[in-house]
Amino acid sequence: MNATKKSTDICYVISHGFAARMILQTGLVERLAAAGKSVAIITPDAADDNLAILKKNPLIKVYNADIKLTIWDDDYGVKRRYYLEDIRSNPVFWEKHIYDILYTKSKHPWKRIRPFIYYPIYKMIPHFPSIRQRFRATEGSYLKDAKATQLLEEINPKLVVSTYPINYLESKFLYAAKEAGMATLIHLLSWDNITSKGIFPVIPDHFIAWGEVMYEELKAYYGVNEEQVHVCGVPHFDQHVQIKGTDGYKEILRALSLNPEAPYLFVAMSAPRFAPHEIDIVEWLAKGVKENIFGADLQLVIRPHPQNVQGSLGDKSWLKRLDRLNNERVRIDYPQLVKSKVRWSMQKKDMVRLSSLLAGCSVCLNSGSTVSIDALMMDKPVIMTSFDGDKKLYYWKSARRLVDYIHLKKFTEMGGANVVRNYEELTTELKKYIETPDHDLARRQQALRRECHQNDGESTTRVIEALELILEKTPTVYV
DSSP: OOTTSOOEEEEEEOOBHHHHHHHHSSSHHHHHHHTTOOEEEEESOTTOGGGTTGGGSTTEEEEEOOOOOOHHHHHHHHHHHHHHSOTTTSHHHHHHHHHHHHTOOOOOHHHHHHHHHHHHHHHHTTTOTHHHHHHHHHTHHHHOOHHHHHHHHHHOEEEEEESSTTSHHHHHHHHHHHHTTOEEEEEOSSTTHHHHSOSOSSOOSEEEESSHHHHHHHHHHHOOOGGGEEEOOOGGGHHHHHHTTOOHHHHHHHHTTOOTTSOEEEEEOOOTTTOTTHHHHHHHHHHHHHTTTTOTTOEEEEEOOHHHHSSTTOOHHHHHHHHTTOBTTEEEOOOOBOOSSSBTOBOHHHHHHHHHHHHHOSEEEESSOTHHHHHHHTTOOEEEEOSBTTBOOOTTTSGGGGGGSHHHHHHHHTTSSEEEOSHHHHHHHHHHHHHOTTTTHHHHHHHHHHHHSOOSSOHHHHHHHHHHHHHHTOOOOOO
C-alpha cells in the first residue's frame, strides 16, 4: 500500500445518457466540487459534450473507461438472466425470452441459438439448485478486469458510485472497487432498474433511492437495512419545480409555429420495440386534433423517443410518417441528442425544453415511460395508451404488456396514470381531462410522493448531503 498517494473523494461511473442527465446536468458535480470534494467521472466517452465545462474545474477529472466489450460480455448478461432469475414470473424477462426466440433481428448465430440452450437450463434449476449456486460462486471471473482495477488504483477514490449497475462496464468497476476495499454506492438512474433489469451483479454498501417505492423494493430484493439506503428524490426532476407555472413553453410553441395561447396535448413516444403501433395512435390523434374531435383550437406536440432517433431499437420509417404529420396544429419535437458513445446522451438544453413542454400541456400521453412521472411533477394528467391502434397483436409483442411490468403496474394501481385500451376509452379520457384538468389530482400527487419522495426541488441537495454523510463515515483506502 502507498500511504502517500492522494485520494479522490467520489468516482462516478456513467455508462448511460439518462444517468448523465441525472449527474452531469443538474449541477450535482459542480456543487460537490464547490463543497471541496474531488470528483472523478469514468465514462465510455470522455469527449461527450456534457463533460466539456466540468473538465475546466481542477477538482473534477474525467477518464475514458477504455474497456472494449465483446459478444461474450453481452452473453454473460443474457446468461445470468436465465441462471439467476425466475424469468417466467417476471413479464419483462419473459418478454425478452419470447423476443429472442420469435422476433430478434440479430444475424449472429449464437444470439439466435442461445435462448434454446439457456431456457432448458433455467427449467432444470429448481431440481438442481447447485447450477445457480455455482454460477454465483464463479461470477467474479466474469467481472474481474485488470483495466478497471488499474484505473481505480490511479484514481484512488474513497467512494465508487454506479448509476446503472446491471451494465457490464459499471459492474466491472463496482467489482474492482469491492476487491480493493473501497466504499460502493448505487445511485439508480431509473424507477424500473430494480424490478426490470435483474439482480445486480455487485451489491454495494449504500444505495440512493428515488422514493419509498424504490426503498421498499431494495428491502424486498436485497434485504438492505435502513442505514444503507438514503431516500433523496430525483436530481433531474428538481428542474421541473423551477419551471412549473412558468410560460417558457410559449416561446417553444412559437418556434414550432404553433399558437402559444392555445392548449395542446403532449405525446412522449416509446421505441417501436415496446409499442409497435404507437405511430398509428399518434396519426389518429393528429387526425382527431385536425377534425376538432377533442375540442376547438387544441394542438398536438409529438416527441419521438431518443431510442427511435438513435440506436438499434428504432424504426426509421416512423420518422418519415411523423414528418408528414406536421401542420398548423401538429408539430414534431425531436429530442436534442449529443454525438457520443454514451447511449442516448442528451443536450442540457433538451432537459429545459422537455420540462417547459410538460409545464404547458393539457395532458401527457405515452405507452409506459418515465415521462409519466415528469408530467406528474407538473400536476399534469397522464394517459397510458395500452393498445396497438386497430391491430390485435400477440400479447408479448403488444404495447398491452407494458402496463403489466412491475414498476408500471404499481404506478397505475396507485393512480399515477390512467390506462386506456382502445380509441373509445382514449377519446373519453382526453375529453374528461381537458374539461376538468384537476380530476383525480390528489391521487396523482400521492403516487408521485410514493415514487419520488418530495416534489420540492431539493433532491440534488439531499443527494449531496447523503454523499457527504457516507464520505464522513468512510475511511480512505490507499491502493
